[in-house]
Amino acid sequence: MPPYTQSRHDNHHHHRATNFISGIRLLSFPDGFNLDYDRGANLDHYMESLAKAGPLNLSNLIKQHYHHTKLSCIISNPFVSWAVDAALENGIPCAMLWIQPCSLYAIYYRFYKLNQFPTTLISNMIIELPGLPLLHTEDLPSFLLPSNSFGGVFKLLSDMFETIKKYKWVLANSFFELEKEAIESMTELCPIRPVGPLVPPLLLDQHQSLDVGIEMKKPDETSLDWLNKQRPHSVIYVSFGSLAVLSAKTMEAIATALKNTKHPFLWVVKTAGQLPLGFEEETKTQGLIIPWSLQTKVLAHPSIACFITHCGWNSMLEAFVAGVPMIAYPQWSDQPTNAKLVVDVFKVGLKLKPGPNGVISNEDIEECITQMLSGPEFEGFKKNAAVLKQAACEAVTSGGSSERNIRLFVNKIARRS
Missing domain, CATH: 3.40.50.2000 (Glycogen Phosphorylase B;)
Known part of the structure; x- marks a missing residue:
């Protein structure tokens, strides 16, 4: 930067x-x-x-x-x-x-x-x-x-x-x-x-009123009201940061997977034109699409179940501190290594793997979501995420x-x- x-x-x-x-x-x-x-x-x-x-x-x-x-x-x-x-x-x-x-x-x-x-x-x-x-x-x-x-x-x-x-x-x-x-x-x-x-401090359970930071874009604050209406640990949060540009095929695969799982979702999409035609209307009772989010407050919200992320380090740290498991879809820079750590070292998530054509399929995304929310490793992901959350908070006290x-x-x- x-x-x-x-x-x-x-x-x-x-x-x-x-x-x-x-x-x-x-x-x-x-x-x-x-x-x-x-x-x-x-x-x-x-x-x-x-x-x-x-x-x-x-x-x-x-x-x-x-x-x-x-x-x-x-x-x-x-x-x-x-x-x-x-x-x-x-x-x-x-x-x-x-x-x-x-x-x-x-x-x-x-x-x-x-x-x-x-x-x-x-x-x-x-x-x-x-x-x-x-x-x-x-x-x-x-x-x-x-x-x-x-x-x-x-x-x-x-x-x-x-x-x-x-x-x-x-x-x-x-x-x-x-x-x-x-x-x-x-x-x-x-x-x-x-x-x-x-x-x-909000993420560290240090209940301070001071809100310090610089927002890269104006966030959409309606997402918090929407999250308040969702069940605990039910929402799939999807965000790929400020720099990643996903192909139309990738966007279509993610959209299809989210719709098919029927889980509520919050998806950060910079411009609505990136979405498949009709998707937003078809899923208006299932999910919410916003151009930018108050990510720290979103991740800290009790309705969030997992985070589909590009594995930027700031986003990962925020997820660790919030105790949220991740589905990794790295793009470039440090992100491939970060995704490796998520899966094999921190053990708080899964990685989406592109097919031979370099594009992820909606079936693979759906399978990852199912595994994250109800698969045999589900409890392990939650437990490991909770351990990291506690360790992160203790490190700065x-x-x-x-x-x-x-x-x-x-x-x-x-x-x-």
Whole structure:
């Protein structure tokens, strides 16, 4: 994800930032492009250009706003590795916040730094790495595969791991109890300290009135009223995030499966034109279709039975904390590996597997839904999801694994100031 630059700040007029905590100041810097430039049209070009303009503009922002105040630390995400150079230029220690699973950190580190992969990755190859399940080629993050069309992202990751020793700390949006083996496998190489799950207090059973966050789009709040009318653990929630674009055949397969199961469903579809003709009318008493959802509140709702997801890490963490089992349909990036973890490590769901033509069938989707809601593994999925929910909540409470890491991090910064 690109950083929160001036253009993104100015162009997010339709986004919602609510109730920022007192003491937090939101600043932005120019990314070198006009407001009307389509930053998603050529991601490689945009990120390459940003890497040239970013260090100077970030450094200027630091000098402009903090010339009389010493910054204690800069925390950056892994896709703007140039931020660490701007930090060091100004004498500020830098921490990286890894925004994917710690398991992905371990995979990338061993790929870029230790060369523990075959020279050429071919189909059906098995990769064995410490702290991780056996991985087939299709379980690897898409940026490592020969089919990867985002060469710029491959280079971004390569650059980040080349500069990894410049970071004073590597933090992660995960928690120790979730990825114990992967985290411990990195202890002697380049430690990563989980400080998550970084989710709203609502999901953590911390009943705070403060609602902090930025909505990428205006959510449809009618979904909560609709969910209130459904039976507990009865609704199939379907959402594939803000970036995934599914084919017409895939959309038709999902629509047919949802209709055939006769379970109530809540489906996030960006534009109604993506749906099969007549589907919305045919299922108006069975389901609800909305353009964007209040996902954390939806997942926390007692009527939700399972979540059909693309396996973006934020969505997965929200599902873990809500105790909701998942049906995985990964698309790209870290998602194939995340889906592998859902099935084989966390054991809270099933994975949809495309057929020889690359498209999932409605029969396979229906079978997965049946297995998730009433199959022989049904109780196991619910139990494992409940265990992860409790572990996630405990990790961020006083004395929990993530809370201790945050306290350690803050204390080290305080001693340096």
